[in-house]
Amino acid sequence: MNSESYPSQILESAVKEFSQLPGVGKKTALRLVLFLLKQEKNDVLRFADSLRRLREEIVYCKSCYNISDAELCDICASPKRDHETVCVVENIKDVMAIENTQQYFGIYHVLGGVISPMDGIGPDDLMLKPLIEKVEEGKIKELIFALPTTMEGDTTNFYLYRKFGDIEVKITTLARGVSIGDELEYTDEVTLGRSLVNRLPFEKTL
Amino acid sequence: MFLKHLHLINFKNIELAQLELCEGINCFIGSNGAGKTNMLDAIYYMSFCKSFFNPIDSQNIRHEHDFFVIQGTYNLNDEKEHVYCGLKKGVKKQFKRNKKEYDKLSNHIGLLPLVMISPQDERLIVEGSEQRRKYIDSVISQYDRAYLEHLINYNRVISQRNVYLKNLKALNKAAHDMLDVWDFQILELGKKISKARALFLDELKPVFLEMYNFISGEKEVVEFAYKSHLNDDDFEVALRESRERDMILGYSTKGVHKDDVDFRIGGYPIKKMGSQGQKKTFLIALKLGQFKFLAEHKNRKPLLLLDDIFDKLDTQRGDRLIELVGGDFFNQIFITDTQLNRIKPVLRKINKESRIFMVEDGEFKQQ
Numbered sequence: 001m002n003s004e005s006y007p008s009q010i011l012e013s014a015v016k017e018f019s020q021l022p023g024v025g026k027k028t029a030l031r032l033v034l035f036l037l038k039q040e041k042n043d044v045l046r047f048a049d050s051l052r053r054l055r056e057e058i059v060y061c062k063s064c065y066n067i068s069d070a071e072l073c074d075i076c077a078s079p080k081r082d083h084e085t086v087c088v089v090e091n092i093k094d095v096m097a098i099e100n101t102q103q104y105f106g107i108y109h110v111l112g113g114v115i116s117p118m119d120g121i122g123p124d125d126l127m128l129k130p131l132i133e134k135v136e137e138g139k140i141k142e143l144i145f146a147l148p149t150t151m152e153g154d155t156t157n158f159y160l161y162r163k164f165g166d167i168e169v170k171i172t173t174l175a176r177g178v179s180i181g182d183e184l185e186y187t188d189e190v191t192l193g194r195s196l197v198n199r200l201p202f203e204k205t206l
Numbered sequence: 207m208f209l210k211h212l213h214l215i216n217f218k219n220i221e222l223a224q225l226e227l228c229e230g231i232n233c234f235i236g237s238n239g240a241g242k243t244n245m246l247d248a249i250y251y252m253s254f255c256k257s258f259f260n261p262i263d264s265q266n267i268r269h270e271h272d273f274f275v276i277q278g279t280y281n282l283n284d285e286k287e288h289v290y291c292g293l294k295k296g297v298k299k300q301f302k303r304n305k306k307e308y309d310k311l312s313n314h315i316g317l318l319p320l321v322m323i324s325p326q327d328e329r330l331i332v333e334g335s336e337q338r339r340k341y342i343d344s345v346i347s348q349y350d351r352a353y354l355e356h357l358i359n360y361n362r363v364i365s366q367r368n369v370y371l372k373n374l375k376a377l378n379k380a381a382h383d384m385l386d387v388w389d390f391q392i393l394e395l396g397k398k399i400s401k402a403r404a405l406f407l408d409e410l411k412p413v414f415l416e417m418y419n420f421i422s423g424e425k426e427v428v429e430f431a432y433k434s435h436l437n438d439d440d441f442e443v444a445l446r447e448s449r450e451r452d453m454i455l456g457y458s459t460k461g462v463h464k465d466d467v468d469f470r471i472g473g474y475p476i477k478k479m480g481s482q483g484q485k486k487t488f489l490i491a492l493k494l495g496q497f498k499f500l501a502e503h504k505n506r507k508p509l510l511l512l513d514d515i516f517d518k519l520d521t522q523r524g525d526r527l528i529e530l531v532g533g534d535f536f537n538q539i540f541i542t543d544t545q546l547n548r549i550k551p552v553l554r555k556i557n558k559e560s561r562i563f564m565v566e567d568g569e570f571k572q573q
Contacts, residue, residue: 115384117369125385142532151359151391155366189351 064109065127067092082106084141086131088160090114090148106144114147114156123159132173135192136171176177207318208538209249216268217251218244219568225570229281230558231539235546236565242542246322246511251277251538252289253320253509255301255311262366263293282506289310289318319508321497323515327489331477334491335466342467345496346406349503353402360395363388364458372456377449389445396462400436403465406499407432415494421487421526428476428488431468435460462464476541486518490527498535508535511514514542524554532556 006012061073077117086105147153177195234242273294290302347354562573
């Protein structure tokens with residue numbers, strides 16, 4: 001369908017906006033727009049308002065760069081959390097994933113990406129400042145690197161490790177190995193090989 | 207391991223072919239363009255999930271048709287293995303083992319080891335170092351998955367470093383800090399890659415020499431040597447010192463991505479000094495060395511595909527080659543040739559079962 005065939009310019013501009021979303025093409029965009037047109041006016045306005053608020057009111061926690069409603073996010077503001085342990089993650093989705101484990105009681109630091117010049121992200125684009133300050137002030141006992149297990153994740157790990165290398169802080173990283181419930185024969189050789197090299201004393205698995 | 211039965215539909219110029227193959231030597235005889243090499247390519251396809259010649263799958267479909275099917279039945283440790291490969295234009299390639307489709311094609315590669323000797327191998331000598339690295343990498347990756355992983359990561363490090371260098375305006379402290387990280391990865395991954403390459407070439411060398419000397423009748427002295435920046439004493443220093451230059455050029459000049467293998471004959475580069483027949487002998491010895499290497503690592507004798515093997519070789523070398531591959535060390539072999547009279551006396555000399563297929567216009571008839 002070419003652009004001339006839209007019966008209305010307003011429709012066309014709405015379709016154009018929708019098709020900028022990731023994974024949405026012109027056809028899907030038109031379907032979504034026509035769907036919205038059929039809904040109650042108030043529902044659609046509420047939808048639009050939530051988008052506006054999303055952009056205008058959401059802030060990033062000044063301490064950890066997690067998405068937040070207030071200056072400090074709920075996790076950073078909580079006195080129940082261990083503020084001496086920081087888990088370094090790529091983005092907010094990782095925070096949600098780790099929170100869902102219910103196994104972690106420290107705080108987070110969200111980098112907003114990993115070093116990848118091919119995607120336009122250099123070391124200066126990472127949100128590092130408050131973390132470096134906290135570590136330099138001696139407020140942190142342990143840093144847990146929980147970045148993606150890709151080459152770019154590794155590069156970022158190394159970069160951070162070298163940055164904090166001279167400061168007294170324990171640096172750990174997530175274990176990598178065989179998934180729970182996996183058959184060994186279906187585990188890829190690289191993971192399995194690594195699990196063998198970094199095998200655990202059995203007592204620790206009890 | 208051997209291929210017992212082969213069934214093709216619409217693969218390249220072959221409309222339909224059903225072949226019963228023998229465990230010894232199978233010959234495809236026909237004139238240029240008849241379809242001999244296409245048959246070898248179909249066999250290659252079943253081992254590597256792609257064509258040896260044309261990486262664009264859809265171009266391997268017979269003209270004016272929209273699909274091809276290759277099916278093979280193998281005897282693997284006395285068990286029957288059925289391999290199916292189907293491609294329809296615009297649809298994802300289907301690859302099945304015993305009617306079960308693979309999630310990842312890489313899981314199939316290595317199951318049916320195969321070595322192809324083709325006139326195209328000449329590229330290994332005449333073209334740039336990239337061809338030689340590609341060759342070494344493809345052989346090692348067939349038995350060492352971790353190697354492939356290191357290689358992929360290494361190449362990504364180089365790509366990231368290159369983009370960073372291209373956009374870099376000044377080589378200040380922050381830039382050095384960042385480059386330190388990539389250089390560390392280049393060093394660590396590079397060591398692993400370089401070690402595996404050196405080990406492979408070391409293991410290959412004695413077998414290669416044995417093969418070369420046998421085919422040539424010990425007429426010439428040949429050798430090859432692995433060359434890598436990593437073997438230089440001060441690689442770390444050199445890597446650091448190359449930063450300025452790398453920044454100006456916009457790419458990384460030091461590392462295992464510049465590795466090469468130096469092929470020599472009588473002390474001189476074979477590319478410049480070798481005759482056509484010597485080059486061919488060199489390449490055949492290299493590939494047969496690879497055969498032995500794979501056979502030991504896989505504990506299974508690969509299929510051996512010989513495309514237009516007698517071209518450029520003198521009669522003595524041709525005879526000795528046949529004597530060699532007719533031996534017990536090799537199992538199933540596929541040979542293409544244009545002349546029946548050349549192949550017949552050759553087969554008589556060998557103590558192996560053989561079958562001849564005459565090829566004409568994509569049709570195969572057993573003689």
